[in-house]
Amino acid sequence: MMFRILIVLLCCCFFSRQAQGQQKHVKEINHLIEQSYPQLVTIYQELHANPELSLQEANTSKLLVAELGKLGIQVTENVGGFGIVGVLANGDGPTVMIRTDMDALPILEETGLPFASTKVVKDPSGKETPVMHACGHDFHMTTWLGLAKIFMQMKSKWKGTLVFVGQPAEEIGAGARAMIADGLFTKFPKPDYALAIHVNPNLKAGTVGYCPGFALSxxxxxxxxxxxxxxxxxxxxxxxxxxxxxxxxxxxxxxxxxxxxxxxxxxxxxxxxxxxxxxxxxxxxxxxxxxxxxxxxxxxxxxxxxxxxxxxxxxxxxxxxxxxxxxxxxxxNEQYTPSVYNNPALTNLLSQQLEKVLGAENIIHLTPEMVGEDFSNYTALEPTLPTLIYSVGTSNERATADGKVMNYPVHNGKFQPVLDPSLKTAILSMAYSVFVLLDNKN
CATH class of the missing domain: 3.30.70.360 (Alpha-Beta Plaits)
Structure with a gap:
C-alpha cells in the first residue's frame, strides 16, 4: 500500500514539475510574440501584397530564405521547385517538421486593405490573371517565421531538431509530392512528427480546431x-x-x-x-x-x-x-490529393495540452470536411509519420454598422483574417505544441 502511495506521489511530482516548466514556456513565448509582433505584421503585409501563383513562388521563397538566414538557420533552396528547407539542429531529441504553404490564388482582391494585392501575372496558359492570398498562406508563412524566431531565441530551453519546410504549389496539389521526390525525407533529418496549420474563418479569432482521424477528403x-x-x-x-x-x-x-x-x-x-x-x-x-x-x-x-x-x-x-x-x-487525374489523416494519438495529445494554455472553451472539435489539402501527401508517401494539421480561427466578430459580421470564406476576394489575436494564437499554439513534442521521449 505504501509503495502505491509513493508511486502516486512521484508521478504527481513529475507531472507538476513538467506542467510548471511548460507554463514558464508559455510566459516566455507570449513575451517573445509581443516583442516580434510589429515586425511580423510588416512581413505579413509584404507577403500579402506580393502573392505568387503555384509554381511561380520565386520571390516568396527568397523572402522566407532571407528571414531564416537572419536567424542563423541553415537553409536549402529549390527543393522540389521553389521549396525551401531550414534545419535547426540543437542536440539529441525528437525531430519535428513544421510546414507552411507559399502559393496564392488567381483571384481579384476586393478587401480594400491598404496593402491589398494589385498583382496581375500570366497563368500557365499565358492568360493574365489577378493574384491574391485568399487562402491564408501569407498568414501561415508569418506564423512559421514567428515560430522559427521563438525557437532560436529559446534555444537553451529545448533539445532536438526542427525542420522548417516552405512548400510551393499546395493549391494545385503538387508541392508536397515534388519536395518528397526531391529528397525531403532522405537529404534532410527525417521527422518524428509533422505539423501544419490552416486558417479557418468559420472559427472565431483566438480559437483553434482539431479533427482526429480523417479530417479532409x-x-x-x-x-x-x-x-x-x-x-x-x-x-x-x-x-x-x-x-x-x-x-x-x-x-x-x-x-x-x-x-x-x-x-x-x-x-x-x-x-x-x-x-x-x-x-x-x-x-x-x-x-x-x-x-x-x-x-x-x-x-x-x-x-x-x-x-x-x-x-x-x-x-x-x-x-x-x-x-x-x-x-x-x-x-x-493520377495526381490526386489523398485525404488528410490526423494521427489520433498526436491530435488528442496536443489538443488536450493546449486546453491548459488557451482554455477548454477555445479548443474546438471539428468534423471532417470535403475539401482537400496536399499536406496529406506527407503521410500518404511516408505512412509511419504521425502528422497533424489543425485550424486557427480568424473570423472577425466585430459587427458593421448594420449589425452584420464580416466573415468571408477562403477563396473569396474579400477574405481577410483578423490578425490580432489570430496570429498570436497561431504562433503560441504551434510553439507550445512543438515544445510538447520535443519533451516527448516516447
Missing part, C-alpha cells in the same frame, strides 16, 4: 467523354445523342452516393461541374465532355467511387446502343 478530378453519333436535330432517331446519354449519366451518378454508400461511414460527394458539347440547337454533336470533382475518405471508398463512375457511364452508353469502340472515355 480525397480530391479527384475526373473527365468523362461521352461519344455518340451526330446528326440533324430534326431527326434524332438517325443518330445517337450524346447529350441525352450525358444527362442520364449525370442523374445516375447522384444515386451512387445517396443509395450505395453509408452517409455516416462513407461520406462522399460526386459533383458534375461542367458539361460541354454541341454548337447549334439543330445539330446533334458527336461527343460531350463532362468534368467532375469526386470527394471521399480513405483508399477503399475512393476506389469504389471511381469504379462505379466508370461502370455507370459505360452501362448507360451500352443501354443507349453505343458500340463497344465508342463507349465513354473516363479519365482520372
Amino acid at each position: 480525397n480530391v479527384d478530378n475526373v473527365a468523362i467523354v461521352v461519344r455518340g453519333k451526330g446528326g440533324h436535330g430534326a431527326s434524332p432517331h438517325t443518330g445517337i445523342d450524346p447529350i441525352v446519354i450525358a444527362s442520364k449519366i449525370v442523374l445516375s451518378l447522384q444515386t451512387i452516393v445517396s443509395r450505395e454508400l453509408s452517409p455516416v461511414n462513407s461520406p462522399s460527394v460526386i459533383t458534375v461541374g461542367a458539361i460541354h458539347g454541341g454548337t447549334l440547337g439543330n445539330i446533334i454533336p458527336n461527343e460531350v465532355e463532362m468534368k467532375l470533382t469526386v470527394r471521399s475518405f480513405g483508399k477503399e471508398n475512393r476506389q469504389f467511387l471511381l469504379d462505379r463512375i466508370k461502370n455507370t457511364a459505360r452501362g448507360i452508353a451500352i443501354a443507349s446502343n453505343v458500340k463497344e469502340a465508342d463507349l465513354p472515355i473516363v479519365k482520372v
